[in-house]
């Protein structure tokens with residue numbers, strides 16, 4: 570650990586990787602968004618350097634014991650040997666990860682205690698608006714934690730959206746060196762009517778077998794782009810082959826499965842922008858699919874008490890508003906089947922024909938949803954304002 574004294578950053582984020590990529594995915598995205606907006610220095614602590622390096626390859630070149638700056642963010646490895654440093658003016662503990670006790674003491678010892686934020690998980694449920702912004706005084710030290718909930722309406726913390734994101738997406742989609750070149754370089758149809766291009770990022774999913782077999786029989790070509798992820802073994806089993814290497818392309822009837830490398834976050838956005846339909850999961854890829862403004866299928870992060878079923882329904886209830894009933898039904902049936910929570914045990918393969926037929930209407934709807942969400946202030950903006958209020962004594 571570098572023991573040199575450091576200036577107090579404006580923002581300090583603590584991230585514990587519970588599993589997969591979502592925890593650090595959200596934290597890294599927020600950190601660089603804040604840094605780019607010139608919202609002052611940003612320091613990000615993460616307890617799993619290897620997972621950070623998967624979505625932020627520049628971190629792999631750093632010595633975790635020292636850390637370093639990437640895209641304006643001071644990256645630091647949070648280890649059990651954590652030694653307190655001058656705390657940020659705003660300290661964010663992501664997803665209720667507990668702050669290192671030494672840092673809590675350092676925060677309490679400041680003449681002007683930091684704003685302390687617990688950044689919560691995203692949910693479309695109605696109760697979120699009632700809990701967003703609540704304060705919780707610490708039982709022992711003179712610090713107050715505030716709960717900040719991302720969400721889909723004006724009464725929540727909003728969604729992460731970098732100021733230039735939609736302009737970058739539009740350039741990629743319309744300029745020849747963007748989407749068309751991206752697809753051509755991978756041997757994919759460039760014109761929209763030449764076939765369906767699908768990205769598939771998912772957890773384990775045994776039901777993908779029957780779905781891929783249905784796609785083999787499709788009347789138009791279906792290209793499935795699978796970044797290396799937990800679903801790949803199920804895809805290989807469905808295709809009766811060993812787990813395919815990155816770069817492999819496997820053809821079965823109308824179906825062509827392409828295995829892609831796991832890229833950095835910007836590369837993943839391009840994948841979403843290049844496809845006609847995106848299968849996403851967890852939290853961050855779920856939000857990025859909405860900014861891609863294309864039809865998508867969400868595999869929600871499974872919870873043991875099936876609380877995720879309520880979260881799925883809460884999002885569907887918001888998202889399907891305004892759609893013709895048959896289209897809304899097609900999407901809801903396919904999504905529930907993909908999440909194994911259909912009342913009638915419909916499988917994704919059985920729900921596919923109606924969903925595929927609804928895709929043109931869903932494409933227009935995805936654009937309208939994206940525009941409506943983009944009309945609301947984004948998360949970094951709302952967070953900055955919220956923290957300024959607290960600093961001004963209004964919180």
Ligand code: TRH
Pocket residue numbers: 587588589590591592593594595623624690770796798830831832833834835836837850851852853854855870
């Ligand atoms: O990886 P996830 O499933 O993450 C999570 C975690 O399980 C977490 O504990 C849970 O609480 C949360 O979901 C709800 O899915 P998510 O959130 O979509 O994160 C994936 C990240 O990986 C996202 O930032 C996009 C990024 N990514 C890349 O950077 N490159 C890639 O090639 C791919 C496929 C994804």
